[in-house]
Amino acid sequence: MNLFDKLYDNNENVPVRFVGFTTKDVRYDFGIVYTNMFFGKPLVICMQTGRSTLLDPKDITDLNHLQHVFRIDSQQEAEDLAEFFTEAIPASPFQEQYE
Template identity: 40%
Template sequence: MSERFFLYDEKEVTKTRFVSFLGENQRFDLAIVQTDRHYGKSLVLDMQGSRFAIIGQDDLQEEGYLEHVFNLEEQEAEELRSFLTELV
């Protein structure tokens, strides 16, 4: 077997918040990872939907972004956006 070529292999202490809340139409089970790696953005993992995204305030303001990355309807995405705006 050939030698493995790493682009990077680093360890970092992170702050992770696990949160579950009910919206009008959907339950959200999230893990929100804060790290220095992504320039102040947070890694948001949807544990039920098996989707994730690196999200900052600029991403929350981008029309259709949450709908696309988390496969949500507009109303569901607005509930998630409202919650994440408080965190990131």
Template identity: 30%
Template sequence: MSERFFLYDETVNTKTRFVSFMGETERFDLAIIQSDRYYGKYIVLNILSNLFAIIGEDDLNEPGYLEHAFQLDEQQAQELREFLFELV
């Protein structure tokens, strides 16, 4: 077996918030991770769907970003977007 080539291997402190809320048509169980990586953006994990995205304000303003990242319809994505705008 050849030696593993690491691009990086670091341990960082993070702040994680677990949030569960019910929208009009969708339940969201999220883990929101904040660290000094990813240029101040958040790692948002949807625990129910096993999907995640790195999200900042620019991503929330990008049409179709949440729909694609979390496989949501337009209404579901708007509910998530409204919540996430409170964070960023």
């Protein structure tokens, strides 16, 4: 019995970066998966909470988005994360996912 239609099933050998850092008030631990999937957006995982999101340079500038995704209370914490992600997430052109 076929209950599901498979949309994709890909394997990749991709770079993964694990980085931990502190700001004045907060410690962060992230895993960043630089994949060709998901339109080229890296998958960012908070290793402390398990929350994850796909981020591109435009997403990084949206501080409300960062606050929502990572459940951050202060604007300053979101600004600190945006500064880090600006350096960690490469500016890459939009990629067609389903060619």
